[in-house]
Amino acid sequence: MTRIAIIGAGISGLSTAYAIEQQAAAAGLEVSVEVLERDERTGGKIWSIKDEGYLCEWGPNGFLDSKPMTLELCDQLGIKDDLERSNDNARKRFIYSEGMLHRLPENGPMFLQSKLISWPGKLRLAGEMVIPKRTDGADETLADFARRRLGAEALDKLIGPMVSGIFAGNPEQMSLQSCFPRIHELEQEYGGLLKAMIRLARQKKAEVKAGKQVASAAGPGGVLTSFVPGIQMLTDATGRALQGQVRTGAAVTELKPGADGWQLRLADDTSLEADIVVSAAPAHVLKQLVRPFDTQLSDLFAEILYSPMNVICCGFEQGEVGHDLDGFGYLIPRKEGCHVLGTLWDSSIFPQRAPEGHVLLRSMMGGATNAGAIDLSDEEVLQRTLTDLKRIMGVTAQPRFVRIFRHARAIPQYTPGHARRVEAITERLEELNGLFVTGNAFFGVGLNDCVNASNQVADKVIAALQQNL
Numbered sequence: 001m002t003r004i005a006i007i008g009a010g011i012s013g014l015s016t017a018y019a020i021e022q023q024a025a026a027a028g029l030e031v032s033v034e035v036l037e038r039d040e041r042t043g044g045k046i047w048s049i050k051d052e053g054y055l056c057e058w059g060p061n062g063f064l065d066s067k068p069m070t071l072e073l074c075d076q077l078g079i080k081d082d083l084e085r086s087n088d089n090a091r092k093r094f095i096y097s098e099g100m101l102h103r104l105p106e107n108g109p110m111f112l113q114s115k116l117i118s119w120p121g122k123l124r125l126a127g128e129m130v131i132p133k134r135t136d137g138a139d140e141t142l143a144d145f146a147r148r149r150l151g152a153e154a155l156d157k158l159i160g161p162m163v164s165g166i167f168a169g170n171p172e173q174m175s176l177q178s179c180f181p182r183i184h185e186l187e188q189e190y191g192g193l194l195k196a197m198i199r200l201a202r203q204k205k206a207e208v209k210a211g212k213q214v215a216s217a218a219g220p221g222g223v224l225t226s227f228v229p230g231i232q233m234l235t236d237a238t239g240r241a242l243q244g245q246v247r248t249g250a251a252v253t254e255l256k257p258g259a260d261g262w263q264l265r266l267a268d269d270t271s272l273e274a275d276i277v278v279s280a281a282p283a284h285v286l287k288q289l290v291r292p293f294d295t296q297l298s299d300l301f302a303e304i305l306y307s308p309m310n311v312i313c314c315g316f317e318q319g320e321v322g323h324d325l326d327g328f329g330y331l332i333p334r335k336e337g338c339h340v341l342g343t344l345w346d347s348s349i350f351p352q353r354a355p356e357g358h359v360l361l362r363s364m365m366g367g368a369t370n371a372g373a374i375d376l377s378d379e380e381v382l383q384r385t386l387t388d389l390k391r392i393m394g395v396t397a398q399p400r401f402v403r404i405f406r407h408a409r410a411i412p413q414y415t416p417g418h419a420r421r422v423e424a425i426t427e428r429l430e431e432l433n434g435l436f437v438t439g440n441a442f443f444g445v446g447l448n449d450c451v452n453a454s455n456q457v458a459d460k461v462i463a464a465l466q467q468n469l
């Protein structure tokens with residue numbers, strides 16, 4: 001019986017444990033899997049909090065259905081029928097610019113009509129067609145890429161807000177290749193983004209004509225998907241499927257390689273042995289755990305930094321908001337000088353997130369471009385949020401309900417060199433028998449990315465077990 005310890009019971013740790021169990025059973029391998037979680041609850045960043053009739057998401061509010069991984073996990077767990085797709089109106093996303101909310105254009109005619117980007121900015125964007133692809137293999141920042149291909153206005157009003165919406169990041173410090181690998185590939189494959197869009201649209205048309213079922217074209221796309229009780233249903237169901245193999249309140253404080261596997265010490269001073277350890281804990285935790293036996297590896301983990309974020313949930317009586325909240329919500333370019341990164345209209349995205357006659361707005365504050373926001377008092381955070389709600393949507397009413405959540409380390413930042421760093425980590429790990437890593441610090445921050453990385457690390461663990469038979 002091979003003993004496998006998994007550190008961390010966020011979606012990455014839980015789905016890794018589940019994938020290993022499934023694959024081991026299919027391959028006829030005997031394993032005992034135990035997930036060790038520091039907190040008293042499972043889920044990590046996933047936590048759906050029901051309070052006074054409001055459903056507040058502490059972290060993610062769902063996953064996109066454009067990739068199959070999380071949907072497949074839901075299917076295996078038997079919770080696919082419980083999925084809730086976001087409201088159709090939530091396709092409408094907005095950007096706040098120069099005193100008004102602009103609907104984010106979704107197609108060519110909408111783009112031409114939109115007042116979000118000026119005519120010179122639109123012409124510059126159209127010029128993307130003739131800009132040659134970069135061929136020197138450099139790990140370009142998102143800002144440099146956007147300035148080079150799309151122009152400064154598109155960087156400020158489109159790319160910057162998108163990067164803060166997904167990574168709470170600063171485009172001047174983020175790697176295109178690691179944050180948006182598909183966009184990098186499109187430039188390399190087709191010579192540019194507009195050329196890629198045209199070629200892919202043509203290809204899709206031809207395939208539809210030939211009667212083939214085709215996935216939607218490039219780009220993140222997809223419909224935000226969750227569950228009526230919140231996204232926590234996903235980690236709860238994964239935890240339940242692991243049938244008592246998850247230990248909460250079990251922080252791993254030491255990790256020691258031995259002749260016959262690994263020794264793990266826990267915060268309560270007990271220890272346990274494992275043949276294989278998979279860490280699904282954040283990079284800063286790994287940095288500490290491996291330091292005593294591999295400083296080089298520890299230094300690599302130390303290079304992966306996180307941006308902080310406050311999540312502010314405000315509940316209002318519907319009639320007091322003075323805005324129809326018809327859509328997903330909005331993001332704000334940094335140039336506007338607002339306090340928050342953006343606000344999601346949570347009760348419009350998913351119904352039943354607020355009591356009858358009320359609405360729930362969820363604002364994000366902080367990120368890499370405003371890291372000091374994490375140190376503000378609750379009063380200051382709320383005051384600044386309300387100032388922005390008034391400026392952007394004209395909300396003057398006081399909220400009936402407020403919850404403020406703090407993430408000192410919200411989202412890992414994939415800075416230039418991230419891919420090389422992950423490669424170096426992978427190489428070091430190959431020399432350390434039986435230690436594997438997964439989690440959002442390495443292979444993507446979306447829930448789909450985390451589940452995908454879990455499946456891949458499970459493949460590696462099973463391959464290692466089969467080799468040692």
Ligand SMILES: Cc1cc2nc3c(=O)[nH]c(=O)nc-3n(C[C@H](O)[C@H](O)[C@H](O)COP(=O)(O)OP(=O)(O)OC[C@H]3O[C@@H](n4cnc5c(N)ncnc54)[C@H](O)[C@@H]3O)c2cc1C
Pocket residue numbers: 007008009010011012013036037038039042043044045046058059060061062063064250251252253280281282285309311407410411438439440441444445446447448450
């Ligand atoms: C505010 C916010 C909004 C987001 N919105 C979305 C969204 O809408 N859609 C989307 O796809 N993604 C979103 N994300 C990203 C996504 O939520 C995360 O990338 C993902 O949940 C990370 O999962 P994980 O398991 O890798 O890490 P975590 O959830 O961080 O789990 C790591 C676990 O390790 C545990 N741990 C730490 N140290 C130890 C130790 N020493 N011993 C044992 N256990 C330990 C922690 O307690 C934690 O439970 C959002 C993130 C944030 C912060």
